Amino acid sequence: MATNAAQSQNAKPLRIAIAGLGTVGVGVIRLLATNHDLIAARAGRAIEVVAVSARERGKDRGVDIASYAWEDDMTALAARDDVDVVVELVGGSDGPALALSRAALGKGTGLVTANKAMIAHHGLELAEMAEEAAAPLKFEAAVAGGIPVVKGLREGTSANALTKVYGILNGTCNYILSAMEATGADFAETLAEAQGLGYAEADPTFDIEGIDAAHKLAILAAIGFGAKVDFAAVSTTGIVQVRAADIAQADALGFVIRLIAEADVKDEGGVPKLLQRVRPCLVAKDHPLANVDGPTNAVVAEGNFSGRLLFQGAGAGDGPTASAVVADLIDIARGFGKSGEVGAPFSMPVAQLQAFGAAEPGHRMERTYLRFTVNDRPGVLAEITAAMRDADVSIESLIQQGRANEGGEVLVAMVTHEGPEANVRRALELLDGSDSLTGEPLVLPILPN
C-alpha cells in the first residue's frame, strides 16, 4: 500500500481559484508563495493558484498575478474545470459572493470562505449544497481571524456537550475598550484614533453596534450546540454608550469592560432554548478574557468533560486571516471532505441541526452594573433606589460622583446583587421618563467568573 510519503510525491496539486484580491486575497497569495514547500509537505501535495478574479485587473497589489488565469466575472471561476476549490474573499452576505458560492458548490467544487455575514445568513443552504455534492465547505477564517476556533469547536471539543460558548469576537471594539482603559479617553475620541490606525473602518457601524460579533457568534453557536444558524435571533448591544467614567468605575470595582458574545442552550419549561447575545460586560480582572487587549480575539468553550478551554489570538488582519484560509485548504488537500465523510461544516449534517427557539433570559440570575446620569439635586438618589426596591433589585454597592460636570450632571453607578435580569429591566421601566435622569441608563451585566 502506498505510504503518505509516496503519495505526496505523486499527488496532483490542489488547484484553487481566488475571488477577491483585497488585503486577505493578497495575503493568501503571499502565504502560499512564502510557505510553499512546507505546505506541500504537510498537505501531501502542492496548493496552486490557477485563476483569480477581482474588480480591477490592473491594480498594483504588490504580488504578481500574471501567471494566473483572470476572470472578469467571478462566478466564472466556479465554472472552470481546472479548479478544485474556490476561495471566496469578496465579502457581503449576498450578491456576487453568494452567487459564486452557490455556483461552486452546485458544481461540486469545494468552497473556502472568510465571509462571516454570508455564512451567518446562508450557511445552512450552502452546507446542504455541500452535503448533496459531497464537496468540502470550510470557513475557519469567518470567525476570529487566525484562531482555529471553528476547528476547535467542530473537532477539538467534539466529544463534549457544551454548556457555554463565549468570547471576544470583535477586534475593533476590543481595541477601543482597552484603549479607553489605558488612556482614560472617551469613546468618540478613541474611535477616531482607531480609525486613524486602521483598527476601525470609516463606517464602523457593523463593528461598534456588535453586528460583526453577532455574525461570528451565530456560526459558533451552530457548531457548538448543533443548532441551525439563526443570526436573526442574536440579541445585540454595541459599545457606543460606554463612557470613560464607566471604565473608571469598573476599574475601581475590579473589572474591565469588554464586548462579550455568548451562547448557550438551556431548558425553559422543558424545552431547550438557544441564547445568543452580544453586549458589553464587566469582566473580573482575574478572568482570562480580562487580559485580552487590543485587537485580539478570544473564545471560551465550556464542555461537560473538557472543562473550560480558551482559544486566543489575532482576530483580523491579512496574515492571520490568510493563515485560517490556507489551513482550510490544507485540510482539503489532506483529504478532508473527500466523499463527504468528514465534511459536515457545522459539525453535524444540516438535517440533524436543531431549530431551537430563542431563549428568554429574563429569569436568569446575574449581577449587574448600572450607571445613571442624573440632575444634581436632592431626592434623585431616593427616586432611583426606590425604583430598585420596588423592582426587587438588591444593591451591592453604589457610588455617586462627587461633583456635577459642566452640564450640572452627576453620575450614579451601582452594582447589584445577583438577581433575575428581568427585575433590573423592570426597575429601569419604573424610572423611564423620570426628569431626574439626563440620559439613558447604562446596564452592563457582570460576566460570571
Added chain:
Amino acid sequence: MATNAAQSQNAKPLRIAIAGLGTVGVGVIRLLATNHDLIAARAGRAIEVVAVSARERGKDRGVDIASYAWEDDMTALAARDDVDVVVELVGGSDGPALALSRAALGKGTGLVTANKAMIAHHGLELAEMAEEAAAPLKFEAAVAGGIPVVKGLREGTSANALTKVYGILNGTCNYILSAMEATGADFAETLAEAQGLGYAEADPTFDIEGIDAAHKLAILAAIGFGAKVDFAAVSTTGIVQVRAADIAQADALGFVIRLIAEADVKDEGGVPKLLQRVRPCLVAKDHPLANVDGPTNAVVAEGNFSGRLLFQGAGAGDGPTASAVVADLIDIARGFGKSGEVGAPFSMPVAQLQAFGAAEPGHRMERTYLRFTVNDRPGVLAEITAAMRDADVSIESLIQQGRANEGGEVLVAMVTHEGPEANVRRALELLDGSDSLTGEPLVLPILPN
C-alpha cells in the same frame, strides 16, 4: 449520492477496545455513555466499546463493564477482528503499552493513545507503522490534557512556518508555583499539600524535574517544526530549587515564576538547529502565560502569518483527558486517516521529518534573574559583582535582603540586562567553589514578552 445524514443512519459503529481502566479509561467509558447520541450525530456513526483489558477484572470502578468482552492479556485486544481502534491508556514508554500499540498498528488497527512517554520515545516508529498500514494513529490526550493543541498545531497552524512554540505543559508544577505565589509557602510544604489534594503524585519526580513537560514538548516540537521526535535532546530543569523568596522577588519586579517548555528552530552557522528546553522562567505579569494558574496548561504557537496563538485549558484529569481521547475517536469515525490521506500523525510523513541537531543556545540573548544565597559578611557582594563584570554580564537591578536568616545566610537577587546566555554561565563558573556562597545559585531566564 448519499448525504451525510443518510450515511449516519446506515453507518456501522466505530468499534473500540480500551486497554487500561484507570481514571482516564473509566472517564472515556463514562463520556461515551453520557454523550452517546451527540457523538453519534457528530461522528456520523456511534462509537461502541466492544472489549476492554486491565490488570484486575473484578475491581469496582463505578462503571459496568460486564457487556464488554474481557481480555486478560491486553495485547489480545489488537488481535480481535471486531475492533477498529485500540485505545491505549496503560501508560509507560515501553512494556505492555508499546507491545499493544505495535500489535494494533501492525495489524492495521487504528490506535488512539494518551501516552506521552511512549510517543516521545517511540512515536516515529509507531507513525511509520501507521503510514505503512494506512491506519490512523492519534494522541491528542498525550499533550496538555483536554486542550486540542496537537490538532491546533497539526491542522490549526498548518499554513505557518512556526517561529516558536512554548507553554506551560505540567499542571503539577504550575499548581505548586502558583500556590507558592498565593500563600508565600516554600516548595517542600506546597508539594506536600499538592500531593494531599491529588495534584501531585506520591513520586513526583517526573513532574517536578520537568520530564513530563519534556515528553510533551518533544511531541509538540515534532509537529510544529517537522522534526523527528527527539526527547533525548530536551534540556530539562525542574522547579525544586525555586524558593518562596524567589517568588517574592519576582513579584516585586513585576513577574511570576512558571515552568516553561519552549522549542524553536534557528540557524546556527547556516544549519537549522532545534532548541528544546524546559526550565522555570520569570514571566511578566502582562504576558498571557502569567495568568495561567493552578493545574491549567497553556500553549503559545507563533506562526509567520498567524501571529501569536494561545490554547489554554485543563492539562490533566479524567474528564479533560477523556475529552481528548474521544475527540480523536470522532475524527477517526468521521473518516480521518481513511486510506491514510489525512493521517500523518506528526503533520507530515515520517520520511519528510528532519533530524535537526540540538541547538547550542549560549549565544542567544536573554535577560536573567539570578539568586545567590551567601554568607552575611563583608566583601561577598564585591566578589559576585566582580564575577559578573569579568564575564561581561551587565546588572540591571540588584536586591540584597536586609537580614540574615537563622543560618547566617543572606539572599542576593539580581536581574541582568539582555546578554548572551553563555556569559551568565561563565560568571557562575567564576563563582564556583567560592566559600562566600552557601548553596547553588538559581538562574531563571526572563521569558521575552
